[in-house]
Amino acid sequence: MDQLDRKILTQLQADSSLSHADIGEIVHLSASQVSRRIARLQQDGIIRKQVALLDEENLGLHVEAFVAVTMSSYAPETITGFHQRMLAIDGVLDCCATTGDSDYLLRILARDLRGLSERINQDILGHGDVASVRSSVVLDRVKRTTELPLGD
Numbered sequence: 001m002d003q004l005d006r007k008i009l010t011q012l013q014a015d016s017s018l019s020h021a022d023i024g025e026i027v028h029l030s031a032s033q034v035s036r037r038i039a040r041l042q043q044d045g046i047i048r049k050q051v052a053l054l055d056e057e058n059l060g061l062h063v064e065a066f067v068a069v070t071m072s073s074y075a076p077e078t079i080t081g082f083h084q085r086m087l088a089i090d091g092v093l094d095c096c097a098t099t100g101d102s103d104y105l106l107r108i109l110a111r112d113l114r115g116l117s118e119r120i121n122q123d124i125l126g127h128g129d130v131a132s133v134r135s136s137v138v139l140d141r142v143k144r145t146t147e148l149p150l151g152d
Contacts (some may be wrong), residue, residue, distance in 0.1 A: 001040075001046065004027060004029065004037065005037055005046075006039055006150045006151070007027040008023055008027055008034060008038065008041070009025070009041070009044075009046070009047075009136045009150055010025045010147075010150060011026055011027065012038075012047070012050070013147040013148065014145065014147065016025055016050045017056065018128070019031070019035040020035045021034075027102050030115075032058070041114060043088065047102070054148060056062075056099055056109055060111050061091075061109040061110065061111060061112075062111060062112060063110045063111070063112055063113055063115065063116050063137060063138075064107070064108070064109050064137070064138040064140070064141070065107075065108050065109075065110070065116055065135050065136060065137045066076065066105060066106070066107055066131065066135070067107075067108055067120060067124070067132040067134070067135045067136075068098075068101070068102035068104070068105055068106075068135075068136075069102055069104040069105070069106060069124065069132075069133050070101070070130070070131045070132045070133075071103045071104075071129060071130060071131060072128070072129055072130060072131035073129060074120040078129045081127075081129060082104075082130070083122065084093075085127065086104075086106070089119070089123050089124075091108050091109050091110055091115075091119055091140075092106050092108055092119075092123075093107045093108065093109060094106065094107040100108055105140050106124075107146050113137075116135070116137070120133055120135065
């Protein structure tokens, strides 16, 4: 990956709806060169997919929370079952195994506090595999980006 690839990726991260010709004008390449480079970046797995970023507030998802989960068992079948359950739950945007005081950190979106409570009590707790949860509701988002640091 060279500097031109980084410039193309920077433009795609900012606005993936730009045409290859538009990107080419910005990075000083022809549209066909941009297309070839993007195809190679996709083939190499650097570009996983291109998506639309939706606004959660405008979709009625007003509560965001980070939920630290501590497991009651580390048996492989318990962990596999927990993973499968998390993959199936709408509203769990991220589920990360972590170091420290908890085993997993979840990022959850819900319509309201009642929805968050139902998600935690029905979908996370009550299955015998989670010992405890500790949740933190987001009051204000200072920074959120989907743009990865590409370096120069």
